[in-house]
Amino acid sequence: MLHTRGNYQDFFGVGAMKITVADVEYVARLARLELTAGEKEQFAGQMDAILGYVEKLKEVNTDGVVPTSHAVPMENAFRADEVRPSIGLHNALANAPDRSGSFFAVPKVIE
Amino acid sequence: MNVFDMTIHELHSALKQKQLSSVEATSAMLERIESVEPQVGSFITVTPEQALAAAAAADKTIAAGECQLLTGIPVAIKDIFLTEGIRTTCGSRILENFIPPYSATSWEKLRDSGAVLLGKLNQDEFAMGSSNESSAYGITRNPWDTSCIPGGSSGGSAAAVAARQALATLGTDTGGSIRQPASHCGCVGLKPTYGRVSRYGVIAYASSLDQVGPLTRDVADCAAMLGAIAGHDPKDSTSVETAVPDYRATLARGVKGLKIGLPKEYFIDGLDPDVQKAMEAAIDTYRRLGAEIIEVSLPHTDYAVATYYLIATAEASSNLARYDGVRFGHRAEAGGLLDMYTKSRSEGFGAEVKRRIMLGTYALSSGYYDAYYVKAQKVRTLIMNDFTSAFANVDVMLTPVAPTPAFKIGEKTSDPLQMYLSDIFTIPANLAGTCAMSLPAGFSATGLPIGLQLIGTPFGEETILQAGYAFEQATEWHTRKATI
Numbered sequence: 001m002l003h004t005r006g007n008y009q010d011f012f013g014v015g016a017m018k019i020t021v022a023d024v025e026y027v028a029r030l031a032r033l034e035l036t037a038g039e040k041e042q043f044a045g046q047m048d049a050i051l052g053y054v055e056k057l058k059e060v061n062t063d064g065v066v067p068t069s070h071a072v073p074m075e076n077a078f079r080a081d082e083v084r085p086s087i088g089l090h091n092a093l094a095n096a097p098d099r100s101g102s103f104f105a106v107p108k109v110i111e
Numbered sequence: 112m113n114v115f116d117m118t119i120h121e122l123h124s125a126l127k128q129k130q131l132s133s134v135e136a137t138s139a140m141l142e143r144i145e146s147v148e149p150q151v152g153s154f155i156t157v158t159p160e161q162a163l164a165a166a167a168a169a170d171k172t173i174a175a176g177e178c179q180l181l182t183g184i185p186v187a188i189k190d191i192f193l194t195e196g197i198r199t200t201c202g203s204r205i206l207e208n209f210i211p212p213y214s215a216t217s218w219e220k221l222r223d224s225g226a227v228l229l230g231k232l233n234q235d236e237f238a239m240g241s242s243n244e245s246s247a248y249g250i251t252r253n254p255w256d257t258s259c260i261p262g263g264s265s266g267g268s269a270a271a272v273a274a275r276q277a278l279a280t281l282g283t284d285t286g287g288s289i290r291q292p293a294s295h296c297g298c299v300g301l302k303p304t305y306g307r308v309s310r311y312g313v314i315a316y317a318s319s320l321d322q323v324g325p326l327t328r329d330v331a332d333c334a335a336m337l338g339a340i341a342g343h344d345p346k347d348s349t350s351v352e353t354a355v356p357d358y359r360a361t362l363a364r365g366v367k368g369l370k371i372g373l374p375k376e377y378f379i380d381g382l383d384p385d386v387q388k389a390m391e392a393a394i395d396t397y398r399r400l401g402a403e404i405i406e407v408s409l410p411h412t413d414y415a416v417a418t419y420y421l422i423a424t425a426e427a428s429s430n431l432a433r434y435d436g437v438r439f440g441h442r443a444e445a446g447g448l449l450d451m452y453t454k455s456r457s458e459g460f461g462a463e464v465k466r467r468i469m470l471g472t473y474a475l476s477s478g479y480y481d482a483y484y485v486k487a488q489k490v491r492t493l494i495m496n497d498f499t500s501a502f503a504n505v506d507v508m509l510t511p512v513a514p515t516p517a518f519k520i521g522e523k524t525s526d527p528l529q530m531y532l533s534d535i536f537t538i539p540a541n542l543a544g545t546c547a548m549s550l551p552a553g554f555s556a557t558g559l560p561i562g563l564q565l566i567g568t569p570f571g572e573e574t575i576l577q578a579g580y581a582f583e584q585a586t587e588w589h590t591r592k593a594t595i
Contacts, residue, residue: 024469031428031472032435032449033465034457043469049528050470054417057486060493067488068495070319070349071305071544072569077348091212097442104437109448 019048114139115275116592119184119332122278126173126183133173133183137166137227140185144229144276147595152251153271155190156198157230165227172225180335182225187277189268190231191238192218192323193312197228201314202236202246202264205434205441205459215312216347217281217323217340224339229277233267236461237431238288238316240264241533244524245463252520253295254593255559259517262292268326269296273560273593279327279336283313285320286419287512287537290549293326294512294562297551297591299333299579300326304569305544306351308337309344317426318349320419320541329589330550330579334358337572356573362580367401369578372505376412377536383515389553389561390511396585397509402578405505409497412539414490419538420531421474421487427464428471434459466527491542498543498566507578508566510536512549516559536564545569550579551588560588 021040024047028035035043089102098105114122114136125131141159148154162185169183188194191201193211200206214222222228235245243251243266251266253259254274261270265282269292272280282289284302293300301324308323315321325336338359343352373394378387398404436442436455443454460468474483501508513533523530540547545567552563563582567575583589 027469027473027476030476031468032432032452032456033460033468034453035465039462039465043466046466046527047470047473050420050531051473053528054421054483054487057414057417057421057490060411060414060490062486062489062493065489065492067485068491069488071495071542072349072351074306074349074351079345087212092438094212095209095439097436097440106437107445107448107451 019044019051115143117278118328119180119278119335122184123178123180127178133166133169133227134163136183137162137185137229140229140277147274147276150252150257150595151254151270151274151276152249153233153267153274153276154187154230155200155202155233155248155267158197158228161197162227162229169225169227179225181221181339183227184225184278185227185229186221186279186281187229187232187268187271188218188281189234189265189283191234191283191314192281193314194218194228194231197231199231199314200248201238202234202248203459203461203464204247205456207441209439211312213312216309216344217313220340221281221336232265232271232280235264235266236464237314237427238264238283238285239427239463239467241287241291241530242518242523243267243292244520245461247461250520253517253559254595255297256517256557258519259559260295260520262295262517264288265326266292269293269298269300272296272298272326272328274595275592279325279332281323281336281340282326283321283323284541285317285423286541287534289324289326290512290537290547290562290564291534293549295517295560297560297588297593298326298328299330299548299550299589300324301333301337301548301572302540302546303337303341303572304546306349307546307570307572308340309342309347309350311344311346315430317423318430319426320423322541330576330583331359331362333548333579334362334576353570358573358576361573362577364577365400366397366578366581369402369507370405370505371397371402371578372405372407372501372508374407374409374412374501374508374510376409377510381514382511383555385553385555386511386513386515386561390563393509393552393563393582396582400581400585407501407505407508409501409539411490411494411497415494415539415542416532416535418487418490418494418542419534420470421483422491424467424471425474425484426471428468428475431464431468463527494539495543498539498545502568507571507575510564510566512536512562512564516555516561540566546572546575548575548579550582551591552582552586553588554591
C-alpha cells in the first residue's frame with residue numbers, strides 16, 4: 001500500500017527529523033528499490049543522521065538568492081539539424097537482456 | 112631504468128630515440144600489472160591483446176617518424192569511461208556484462224593521440240565513494256600501505272599510478288574523486304573546470320558536477336594529458352568553446368609575484384598535524400619562490416558538504432533511473448514490469464548507491480523539493496560567489512586536499528556521514544565549477560602521502576599547472592615511490 005500524499009507529509013512533518021522505517025519504505029517505492037528488513041533499519045538511521053546534518057543549511061539566509069543548476073553560464077547550445085550516422089539497430093540491441101526481433105522485450109504489461 | 116618507473120616524457124624520449132619499442136614498453140607494463148595487482152587491485156579489466164595491438168600500431172607510427180608525445184604511451188582509464196567493445200562496469204554489478212557500442216570522447220581523444228590502453232580501472236560503484244570500498248569488484252588498496260584505502264572514487268586510477276601499473280590514468284571528479292585519491296596515493300591529479308573536458312560517454316553520476324581529468328606522476332605529464340583531452344565536443348552541449356592553451360609550453364613561467372590565497376576556513380583546528388605541517392612547508396616554499404601569500408575567506412565553506420550531498424544525490428537519483436533492466440544492464444527474473452524494474456535495480460546496485468538514490472529521491476520528493484534541493488542550489492550560488500570574491504584578490508588558492516592522510520580499510524564504512532565529511536576541502540571547487548589540482552607535498556609520520564590543493568579560476572588550468580610545476584621543481588616529494 002502506498003501512503004497518500006497527506007500521510008507522507010504527516011510522516012515527515014517539515015523540519016521534524018526522524019526518519020522511520022515506514023519513511024524508508026515510502027522513498028524506496030518512489031526509487032523503485034526493494035530493501036531487506038536489515039537495510040531498512042540501517043538506512044533509516046543513516047538517512048536520519050545525514051538529513052539531520054544537512055539541516056544546517058537552514059542557518060543560511062538565502063532570501064533573494066537565485067538557485068544555481070549549472071556552474072558555467074551558458075546560453076542554449078544549438079547545432080545544425082542534420083542527419084548523421086547513429087549506432088544502428090544491431091548495436092542498440094546488442095546489450096538488451098531480452099529482445100523480440102528489432103524490439104526490446106519486457107514482461108507483459110497488459111493482459 | 113624500468114619502463115614502469117618512467118614518466119610520460121621519459122618514455123617518450125626513449126621511444127623517439129628507439130631505445131625501446133612501444134610493444135616492449137607495453138609488455139613490461141602488462142608484466143608489472145600482473146605482478147603487483149594481487150596486492151593492489153587497481154584494475155577491473157586488463158586488456159592485453161588490445162594493448163599489444165595498439166602498441167604495434169604505435170610502433171609503425173614511430174617508425175614513420177611521427178612520434179607525438181603520447182604515441183605508444185601505456186595508460187589506463189577508470190571503468191566509468193565507455194570503451195567500444197570493451198566491457199564497462201562503472202564498478203557496479205548492474206553493468207557486469209555491459210559492452211558499450213561507442214566510446215567516451217575523452218578516451219577517443221587520448222587514443223587518437225597515440226596512447227595505448229592497458230585496461231579499465233577499479234572505482235567506487237558509480238563513482239559514489241571516497242575510499243574505493245564500494246566497488247562490486249573488490250577493494251583497491253593503497254600502494255603506500257596496503258592496510259589503507261587509496262581514496263575514491265577514482266581509487267584505481269590513483270593506485271595504478273602509484274603502483275606504477277600505468278604511466279598515467281584518467282579519472283572523474285564529482286566532489287574530489289580525482290584529487291583526494293591523488294593526494295592519498297602521492298600522485299598529481301587535476302579536476303578541470305566544468306566544461307573544459309567533454310563528458311560524452313562518461314557514465315553520469317551528478318551531471319552538474321562531474322568532470323574528467325588526468326592522474327599522473329608529475330605536473331608536466333598532467334599538462335600533457337589535459338592538453339590531449341580538453342576542448343569543446345559537439346556531443347556534449349555543456350562542454351565550452353574556449354581555446355585550449357598549450358599547457359606544457361607555459362609550465363616554467365614561475366610564481367614570482369603570483370598571488371596565492373589561503374582560505375582561512377580551510378586551516379581549521381582538527382586538521383591532522385602532519386597535514387598542517389606539510390601545508391606550512393608548502394607555503395614557505397612558495398614564499399621563497401617569490402609568490403605573495405594572502406589570507407582570503409570563503410565564508411560558506413562549512414555548508415559545502417551538506418549542499419553537495421543534496422545536489423549530487425538528487426542528480427544521481429535521476430541519472431540512475433535509467434537502470435531498469437530494459438535496454439541494457441542486469442535484468443532480474445520477475446512476473447510483471449514494475450516488479451522487474453524494482454528487482455533488477457535492487458539486485459544490481461550496492462548499498463552506497465542505494466543510499467544515495469534514496470537520499471536524492473527524498474530531496475526531490477513532493478513537499479521536500481524546496482526545503483532541500485532548491486535550498487541547496489541557492490547555497491551553491493553563495494559558495495560560487497565566495498570564490499568569485501576571493502579570486503578578485505588572488506590568482507590561485509592553496510589548501511589541503513583532505514583533512515587527514517589515507518585512513519584504514521573499513522574505518523568509515525559503517526558511518527557514511529563521516530565518510531562524506533572527508534570530502535570537505537574538495538567539494539567546493541565542484542560546486543563552484545572551477546579547476547583544482549592535487550600534488551604531492553609531503554608524508555605523514557607513518558609514511559603516507561599528503562597532497563596539496565591548488566584551486567584556480569574558471570579555465571585557469573594554465574596558472575595552477577605553472578604553480579604546481581614551480582613547487583615540483585623546488586621539492587622532491589613527487590620523485591618518491593611506493594615500495595610495492
